[in-house]
Amino acid sequence: MSSADTSKLIAELDRLAAEFAGEIGKLATEEEIRLAQARYLGKKGKVSDLMKALGKLPPAERPAVGEAANRAKSGIERAVGERLSALAEASLSADLARVVDVTLPPRGAALGTLHPLTLVRREIEEIFLGLGFAVRTGPWVESEWNNFDALNTPPDHPARDMQDTFFVEGGRILRSHTSPVQIRTMLAGPPPIRIVAPGNVFRRDDDATHTPMFPQMEGLYVDKDVSFADLKGTLLHFVHRFFGPNLGIRLRPSYFPFTEPSAEVDAACYLCGGNGQVDGRSCRLCRGSGWIEIGGSGMVHPNVFRAVGYDPAAVTGFAFGMGLSRMAMLKYEVDDLRSFYEHDARFLAQFR
Ligand code: 2NL
Numbered sequence: 297m298s299s300a301d302t303s304k305l306i307a308e309l310d311r312l313a314a315e316f317a318g319e320i321g322k323l324a325t326e327e328e329i330r331l332a333q334a335r336y337l338g339k340k341g342k343v344s345d346l347m348k349a350l351g352k353l354p355p356a357e358r359p360a361v362g363e364a365a366n367r368a369k370s371g372i373e374r375a376v377g378e379r380l381s382a383l384a385e386a387s388l389s390a391d392l393a394r395v396v397d398v399t400l401p402p403r404g405a406a407l408g409t410l411h412p413l414t415l416v417r418r419e420i421e422e423i424f425l426g427l428g429f430a431v432r433t434g435p436w437v438e439s440e441w442n443n444f445d446a447l448n449t450p451p452d453h454p455a456r457d458m459q460d461t462f463f464v465e466g467g468r469i470l471r472s473h474t475s476p477v478q479i480r481t482m483l484a485g486p487p488p489i490r491i492v493a494p495g496n497v498f499r500r501d502d503d504a505t506h507t508p509m510f511p512q513m514e515g516l517y518v519d520k521d522v523s524f525a526d527l528k529g530t531l532l533h534f535v536h537r538f539f540g541p542n543l544g545i546r547l548r549p550s551y552f553p554f555t556e557p558s559a560e561v562d563a564a565c566y567l568c569g570g571n572g573q574v575d576g577r578s579c580r581l582c583r584g585s586g587w588i589e590i591g592g593s594g595m596v597h598p599n600v601f602r603a604v605g606y607d608p609a610a611v612t613g614f615a616f617g618m619g620l621s622r623m624a625m626l627k628y629e630v631d632d633l634r635s636f637y638e639h640d641a642r643f644l645a646q647f648r
């Protein structure tokens with residue numbers, strides 16, 4: 297090898313250092329920079345490749361090449377160091393430039409919503425409170441006497457069968473209606489009595505249209521001279537407040553052991569106004585009948601008064617009952633009863 301080769305080698309080393317300086321400016325991460333560094337200074341790097349020729353040079357010329365190699369190496373290392381600290385500084389300034397406005401108001405916790413059954417219960421309570429009724433509640437576990445015997449329902453009545461009622465240890469049962477609350481209220485004091493009794497009741501039913509627990513609301517008005525006209529006027533007022541003004545009601549003869557006479561209560565359908573048609577089609581809510589069933593009612597049976605120690609010759613009274621899930625389904629057009637018990641937040645969030 298000649299002096300010409302030596303100068304070429306030195307020039308090539310200087311060129312590599314310059315080439316590296318050009319490349320590194322485009323690199324944006326430490327990993328890319330370290331990989332580039334290895335491509336030049338690593339064991340199989342470009343600088344090491346050139347140095348393999350060192351041994352073939354005349355000994356006198358080797359120091360000059362070694363010096364050029366060191367110059368190239370330290371140039372590359374300096375460029376790496378400078379580029380890395382430039383990147384670190386840029387990321388620090390970006391961090392410092394980020395503005396957080398600590399004076400912004402907090403987002404706050406998301407508010408929950410009341411369950412549709414709670415909304416309907418409260419709304420109905422308000423309507424009867426406005427008529428002078430009080431709201432009374434009582435225990436779910438009851439005596440058979442409070443739930444059945446006092447309500448003129450004899451021991452051989454089908455409702456008292458194991459198939460229809462939940463029996464609890466100790467001869468008690470889960471109440472099948474809230475009537476025991478009215479029985480307790482009458483046992484506790486004389487008329488007048490004007491109460492509504494909301495609460496959960498239990499029956500051995502479980503299918504698409506029945507749940508074993510459901511919320512109910514019953515009402516009871518006992519005084520001198522309470523008439524069937526008072527019952528009708530009270531129910532009419534309720535329907536006007538709950539479903540809409542100017543809607544009629546219809547009472548259909550029925551039977552309950554605890555009332556005589558008894559009636560099923562229908563309200564004119566609020567969706568079609570009672571004519572059964574919406575835009576020339578059968579109404580989806582009342583299915584074309586113009587009426588929706590809302591509950592049962594009647595004049596308190598004399599035997600119920602005798603059971604609680606009231607004189608049936610001195611007082612009369614009316615009573616009624618309705619299922620709150622049915623009221624909520626009608627009011628909010630919910631088509632599946634089970635929605636009330638599935639706790640799907642997307643369903644529940646619709647009621648606010
Ligand atoms: C219905 C029918 C009704 C009563 C409940 C009652 C209570 C006492 C005395 C007399 Cl203490 N009656 N309650 C009366 C008639 C009907 O409920 O369809 N409920 C969902």
